[in-house]
Amino acid sequence: MALLTETRPESPPETFPQKAQRTVPVISHVFLVGWALLTTLPLVWAVLSSFKSDNEILTDPWSLPSRLRWENWARAWGQAHIGRYFLNSAIVVTGALAITMLFGAMAAYVLARYKFRGSRIIYFAFTGGMMFPVFLALVPLFFVVRNLGLLGTLPGLTLVYAAYSLPFTVFFLTAFFRTLPTSVAEAAMVDGCGHFRLFFRVMLPMARPGLVSVAIFNFLFQWNQYVLPIVLMQGEGAERRWVLAQGLTALAVNEGYRGDFSGLFAGMTIAMLPVLAAYLLFHRQFQSGLAAGQLR
């Protein structure tokens, strides 16, 4: 419905009576609404299909569901294990995000604020990781994780997510810590504040805006990860510990065979809605966090 109100043509301008100038906004809106529909229709279609019966999906992809079949959602959540995959994703991302932010902030702070031999080498070692395609590491990474006995385990995946988030986190936060005023740190030191207290009590709170944008970027990076879980969550019994991305693609293959399309759409909707809802609530932070992440 919002679309309709947005497309209302503008009231004619007071002066500047050029016909061409009046048609421009209309043309703009035609194109803009077109792309908005192209973006939203597939999502709306998935949500609507999650309430349909398989028969309705098979006979007409464009029909509306005859009633709200929440049982599709229940089936996807329970029998297709989307609930479990969701929980696994949440556990891994929560842990990985905590490690990433703590370790990233620690390394970045020391690299930005302390002079010591080898600091530049360490800085380049960290940030150099941004240049290498992750595919180069896949084969050896699989064996590193397996040799540590972490293949197909949630802690293993957590550590790997955190490790691969460090290059960007250190890069961004080093620049950020450099911009913080030195006078506050000096004053705290004069007052007898130690290095550790200075970091946790003074510097971390001051760096909050930077930490928030990096955290949002890392959250999206880790939550949306695909290739790392596909490679690392293999082996016996690993499917109990799959994350959402993996579980959903497996569901897409299985339900296709079994013909349970409504269950598949319900699984997709369950995976999609929480992040979309979070985005709608915090869209400004999301957009700036992602922009900061990709403008590296």
Next chain:
Amino acid sequence: MWGKRLFIAVFLLPPLLLYGIFVVSPYAQAFQISGTNWSGLSPTFEFVGLDNFRRLLGDGYFWTAIRHNGLLLLLLPVATIGLGLFFASMISVGGRADRAGVHGVRGAGFYRVVYFFPQVLSVAIIGVLWKQMYAPHTGMINGFLRGIGLDALAVAWLGDPRFSFWCVLAVLIWMNVGFYVVLFGAAMQSIPRDLYEAALLDGASRVTTLVRITVPLLWDTIQVAWVYLAIVAIDGFAIVQIITDGGPSSSSDVVGLRLYKTAFADGQFGYASAIGVAMFFLTLTVAAMFLRVTRRDRVEL
């Protein structure tokens, strides 16, 4: 003095350890493994020097995949940046023009929020969603075509080698445009409005102002966009694997998928690592070429 050293050590060692084990050591080992014939089944392997790379040169599947990545590298940035610039300028200067200057369209914030949707969805969701969209009988696309009477155009999109690659490309464009609309839109905020107003008064069309004013002033941002889209184009793994799995008959294969299958389906870890090394040099080459091509004087305001 010791306090400071201890502090530095305590703060650097845990991150370095984590990073060294899971990131640095795999990257280093990849080059080493690429020189072996390791099959993964046995712990033994021999060093075969550059044999894997020689084999790569004559591997038709690899070259097909490279060609697809090359096409993506050409088409994805052009299409995405083009659409991104087009929509961003519609939003920020596509409104009416009057004495007070050029206006953005109404509902600009709404468009920015909606266009960004695909960016926050995970690549797995997008892949599964579009696989369903393209489905021959139950998909929305063919449903639409049949609905408007174009039954002849309702084909098996993903099952036809003529279309599969383009279907994948379309999804990659679909999922990336929104981010660049927001990115370019933010950059356009810093362009003074009177520049547009003056150009329009001088009789310049909107297209001319886009090409002559917006693009030169946004050149730095466009460059960044290009780099990021090149990374997406060299990868492409997730979308391709989910939607077509490289098929039918490798008509949509990409290098990342080749590597994954060579390693984890065929167990040829040495050869797969060689593909990884090739991919690394491909990335470096693209980066070097890019830096040469885009060197251009910045427009100062």
